[in-house]
Amino acid sequence: MKFDLRQNALNIVIWVLLITMPAWMNAIGGYTQLGTQVVIMGLAAMALNFLLGHTGVLSFGHAAYFGLGAYGVGMTIRYLDASTPLGLLVGVLAGAVAAALIGPLIVRRRGVYFAMVTIAFGQVFYFIAVRWNTVTGGDDGLTNWHRQNIDLGLFKINIMDSAIHFYYFALVIFALAVGLMASILHSPFGRTLIAIRENERRTRFIGINVNFHIWMSWLVSCTFMALAGALFALQNNFVDPHSLYWTQSGIFVIMCVLGGMRSFWGPLVGAAIYVVLQDYLSSLVSDYWQFFIGLVFVAVVLFFPRGVMGMLRRRAVE
Amino acid sequence: MTTDGNSWNPTRRRLLQAGAVLGTAQLASPFVQLARAADVVRIGMDNPLTGTYAALGKNEQTGAQMAVDQINAKGGILGRKVELLIEDSTSGDAGVAVQKARKLIDRDQVNFIIGNVNSALAQAIANVANEKRVFHVVPGGHTDSVTGKNCHWSTFRVCNTTQTEANAVASALVKKAGKKWYYLTPDYAFGHTLQAGLEAAGKKLGVTKVGGALTPLGTTDFSSYLIKAQAANPDVIIFLQAGDDAVNALKQAVQFGLNKRFHLAGAQQELEVLEGLPPEARVGTWVFEWYWNQPNVPHVADFVAETRKRTGGHVPTARHYFGHTAIWTCALAAQKANSLDAVKMARAMQGFELPPEIALMPDGAFYRAGQNQMIGDLYVGHAQSKGASDPEDLFVVDQVVDGKKVSPTLAETMCHQDWPKA
Numbered sequence: 001m002k003f004d005l006r007q008n009a010l011n012i013v014i015w016v017l018l019i020t021m022p023a024w025m026n027a028i029g030g031y032t033q034l035g036t037q038v039v040i041m042g043l044a045a046m047a048l049n050f051l052l053g054h055t056g057v058l059s060f061g062h063a064a065y066f067g068l069g070a071y072g073v074g075m076t077i078r079y080l081d082a083s084t085p086l087g088l089l090v091g092v093l094a095g096a097v098a099a100a101l102i103g104p105l106i107v108r109r110r111g112v113y114f115a116m117v118t119i120a121f122g123q124v125f126y127f128i129a130v131r132w133n134t135v136t137g138g139d140d141g142l143t144n145w146h147r148q149n150i151d152l153g154l155f156k157i158n159i160m161d162s163a164i165h166f167y168y169f170a171l172v173i174f175a176l177a178v179g180l181m182a183s184i185l186h187s188p189f190g191r192t193l194i195a196i197r198e199n200e201r202r203t204r205f206i207g208i209n210v211n212f213h214i215w216m217s218w219l220v221s222c223t224f225m226a227l228a229g230a231l232f233a234l235q236n237n238f239v240d241p242h243s244l245y246w247t248q249s250g251i252f253v254i255m256c257v258l259g260g261m262r263s264f265w266g267p268l269v270g271a272a273i274y275v276v277l278q279d280y281l282s283s284l285v286s287d288y289w290q291f292f293i294g295l296v297f298v299a300v301v302l303f304f305p306r307g308v309m310g311m312l313r314r315r316a317v318e
Numbered sequence: 319m320t321t322d323g324n325s326w327n328p329t330r331r332r333l334l335q336a337g338a339v340l341g342t343a344q345l346a347s348p349f350v351q352l353a354r355a356a357d358v359v360r361i362g363m364d365n366p367l368t369g370t371y372a373a374l375g376k377n378e379q380t381g382a383q384m385a386v387d388q389i390n391a392k393g394g395i396l397g398r399k400v401e402l403l404i405e406d407s408t409s410g411d412a413g414v415a416v417q418k419a420r421k422l423i424d425r426d427q428v429n430f431i432i433g434n435v436n437s438a439l440a441q442a443i444a445n446v447a448n449e450k451r452v453f454h455v456v457p458g459g460h461t462d463s464v465t466g467k468n469c470h471w472s473t474f475r476v477c478n479t480t481q482t483e484a485n486a487v488a489s490a491l492v493k494k495a496g497k498k499w500y501y502l503t504p505d506y507a508f509g510h511t512l513q514a515g516l517e518a519a520g521k522k523l524g525v526t527k528v529g530g531a532l533t534p535l536g537t538t539d540f541s542s543y544l545i546k547a548q549a550a551n552p553d554v555i556i557f558l559q560a561g562d563d564a565v566n567a568l569k570q571a572v573q574f575g576l577n578k579r580f581h582l583a584g585a586q587q588e589l590e591v592l593e594g595l596p597p598e599a600r601v602g603t604w605v606f607e608w609y610w611n612q613p614n615v616p617h618v619a620d621f622v623a624e625t626r627k628r629t630g631g632h633v634p635t636a637r638h639y640f641g642h643t644a645i646w647t648c649a650l651a652a653q654k655a656n657s658l659d660a661v662k663m664a665r666a667m668q669g670f671e672l673p674p675e676i677a678l679m680p681d682g683a684f685y686r687a688g689q690n691q692m693i694g695d696l697y698v699g700h701a702q703s704k705g706a707s708d709p710e711d712l713f714v715v716d717q718v719v720d721g722k723k724v725s726p727t728l729a730e731t732m733c734h735q736d737w738p739k740a
Binding site for chain 1: 406
């Protein structure tokens with residue numbers, strides 16, 4: 001396959017920006033953790049978009065799997081074994097198992113009914129986290145644990161104290177996850193998902209088991225979501241039930257819409273806009289920052305219904 | 319225009335685009351931080367400005383800003399000007415509070431961090447501050463663990479522990495109302511520990527608990543809880559809500575006519591809540607942590623007068639007092655240690671007695687060594703619908719309780735501080 005520079009220009013720009021982030025972030029007034037936040041929220045939004053943008057199914061309960069990943073890693077390090085990789089693994093598995101079990105119960109629903117059932121299941125996990133005080137710390141969140149350094153034998157990654165080490169740790173995981181997601185989307189399975197998005201009835205008539213494919217897409221999406229949640233918990237050294245709450249699911253949907261649901265990188269751009277805007281506005285106008293975020297969202301929906309990336313692409317075509 | 323073929327030919331659209339870019343650049347200028355002078359001491363305030371605790375958080379901020387101005391007028395901290403940086407922690411999202419704490423510490427390099435009204439958020443910020451070795455003051459988050467089980471050498475607290483408040487009010491309640499109590503408790507750390515504190519204090523006085531309900535933070539409709547409380551037929555219905563939750567709960571209780579049949583009471587009460595209530599709902603026995611109407615205590619009148627200038631004539635509440643004291647704690651710590659090193663400052667504050675113009679209490683106030691908890695006076699009394707001398711005099715202090723007598727002992731707090739080896 002020939003490498004086409006023009007086709008890959010966007011990929012190259014995004015990776016160069018991500019890899020060099022610590023070098024320029026401070027110069028423009030940001031800080032390394034802000035970059036980490038963008039990468040992690042970007043992964044979460046891209047995971048949601050796997051289902052929302054590429055399969056055409058709207059979920060409003062993805063925060064549940066984000067939170068399961070977060071609680072998975074936090075509780076593993078707190079109660080089982082102080083090991084970051086084990087915690088990540090448990091977090092991702094917790095999200096994946098929950099999604100695999102809940103999936104068959106909801107894949108027969110479509111549209112707003114699907115969205116509502118996902119909210120309902122998501123809230124179940126929220127209330128478990130709030131009520132089960134002795135284990136989860138209840139509304140106060142899970143504290144008294146800390147991400148641990150990773151010993152690779154040859155060298156140690158000092159993610160405990162160095163913000164830059166943790167950024168690259170998150171970025172490597174992000175790269176692996178995004179690469180995997182892209183290859184799934186380019187496989188026949190991924191093409192089938194897009195066919196479902198474009199015309200579900202026709203896909204069914206071809207003889208494809210649509211519900212099974214939606215379940216698989218849901219599972220992939222929730223698994224990556226749990227991975228993002230686990231990274232989020234590691235970044236904060238803290239989990240609280242808010243990360244499971246349905247409004248958090250809404251924030252992920254907003255990120256996808258801001259960036260553009262039809263584009264692979266759109267949700268990352270949307271997450272970057274949301275995270276940076278929130279960080280910036282809440283320092284500038286600390287009382288009314290939510291109002292301005294809402295305003296930006298309304299403006300994007302009205303004027304660029306396909307999101308920022310959709311708008312850029314249309315420009316390029318013109 | 320030059321006659322050169324490659325000349326730059328601005329079209330109208332280009333110009334508009336350039337204008338838009340320039341305009342955006344103007345907006346971005348605060349984000350692109352100018353190099354800050356090194357001769358400034360920065361205090362970061364990570365407190366709720368939106369949500370159910372917004373009013374309390376803003377009052378703490380007003381008190382804090384007043385203290386900053388006073389300190390700057392007196393020459394600053396160690397001769398350096400003080401700058402207060404404000405971040406909205408939201409009222410209940412600890413993830414945001416933690417993120418903001420890291421932003422203040424990592425990006426803005428604050429020397430001190432202040433926060434939070436919400437106990438859960440206060441604990442979360444305390445953990446970050448301890449990890450980063452930053453001097454932290456909690457102005458008004460009450461749960462015991464902040465200076466108890468999860469205490470840190472780096473975290474100081476101005477407001478009382480929930481157990482202290484419960485001890486202060488329990489005997490007054492038994493005397494006034496009776497021994498069968500029903501609890502309406504907000505479902506998070508502050509509520510849980512306050513209820514546990516009241517139960518422990520009540521047990522010593524022979525109180526029985528006839529029931530209780532947990533209400534989620536931000537509840538607006540308390541009717542189902544009030545019906546349950548009524549059915550239990552208690553002597554006292556104890557309201558442990560704070561902020562807007564307390565306003566809603568009490569308003570509805572009075573609408574239901576519960577105040578005619580039961581004694582409505584609680585532990586902690588705030589002037590903000592009483593002001594938010596309709597006059598007929600200003601009822602019950604409560605404990606205030608600070609009250610503005612203390613005619614016999616020196617310096618209080620000055621503090622009230624200075625606050626009135628900043629609030630459009632309103633009197634200071636306990637929240638103004640907390641914010642003010644929190645900032646002065648930072649300044650006094652730096653002064654006593656003659657350093658901005660967090661460990662040295664924290665050591666200097668062990669057992670530190672606040673000067674009377676900061677303490678503003680009849681028996682004074684000090685930070686207890688080994689726990690970093692401020693211990694001052696508490697004001698037990700009852701709410702009144704209308705003030706006689708001042709419309710904001712909505713509370714009658716029946717008894718000033720010395721915090722030293724009602725605070726749990728250091729051993730009871732289970733606080734163990736891990737000091738860094740210097």
